[in-house]
Amino acid sequence: MTIVYLIRHGQTYFNRYNKMQGWSDSPLTEQGIADAKRVGEIFKNTHFQYTCSSDANRARNTVRVILEQNKANSPRSIEIPDFRECFYGFFEGMNASEAWIMSGHLAGCHTYNEIINKFNLDKTKDLMHEADPFKDAETANQYWQRIERAFKTLASKIDFSTADPVLLVTHGTTIRSIAGRYGINQGFDITDSPRNGSITTIEINSKSEIDIKDYNKLNI
Structure with a gap:
């Protein structure tokens, strides 16, 4: 099993204005950049075997700010478009x-x-x-077909022989949905949306089977 840290992107203008933001995309606010910097500080000495995000600019820019603070030579981020937010x-x-x-x-x-x-x-x-x-x-069925495909892509890129974790920047409803589906018996309160810049910790194996370890934390 490999640890994957799921990070919700930093606050955007649509978040600030309480607007629906799935495949639409608005820029990070100043608070959103600060959210990403805070996460970067937490992980500044962590060597990630790889880092990734959805193809939304708000996720791309969050992972970029996080990696700007990384002192452990973690590799540049790749994109997995299937980790987009629900449409x-x-x-x-x-x-x-x-x-x-x-x-x-x-x-x-x-x-x-x-x-x-x-x-x-x-x-x-x-x-x-x-x-x-x-x-x-998107229907639930359409959504989960995409997310399950995304996890297979993620698992295919992991070296399970190393203890180095993976960092994934994705989206609020996606993280909440993952916690609700795979952590259903673990008591996580999914009525609380993941906060911008929050950390949800999962473990994944080579069969892309998932275990939720923690949800919606501001530290590890």
Whole structure:
């Protein structure tokens, strides 16, 4: 098993304005750059066998700032596009509270957490797909096909003979979904969104089987 640190990218302007941000992309704020620098300070003496991110600029720029502080000659980051955030289709860029009212009302829910508490995380994706007039928002099945493919790609690049960890910068709903799916019996509170610059620790093996060790921490 190899340790992989999942980092949520630094705060963006869409995060600050409470807008839906899946495949849409807004720049890091000054706070977002500070989020990345804080993570970089934590890992400045850690040699990563490799580092990676999704292909979103907010993830790319977060990992770049982290590696600028790394003194252990960790390699330059690669991109795994399948680690993108969930695609929200018609709802991209919309006020998040309004988007979840529109998506959840047919199920008697008015917030994201109401949907999670009444159903589960996968239901949030399926309800948004159903509410999307263009049906572009990802279903849970479409989303997990992509994320499972991403983990196979990640595992294929790991040298399991070394103890050196891997660093992956990805996204809030993606990290929360991974914790909910693979850490379902471990008591993690997935009603709390991962904070920008937070660290979720997992272990992965050569078969891309995953064990969640910690969720949404600001240190290790």
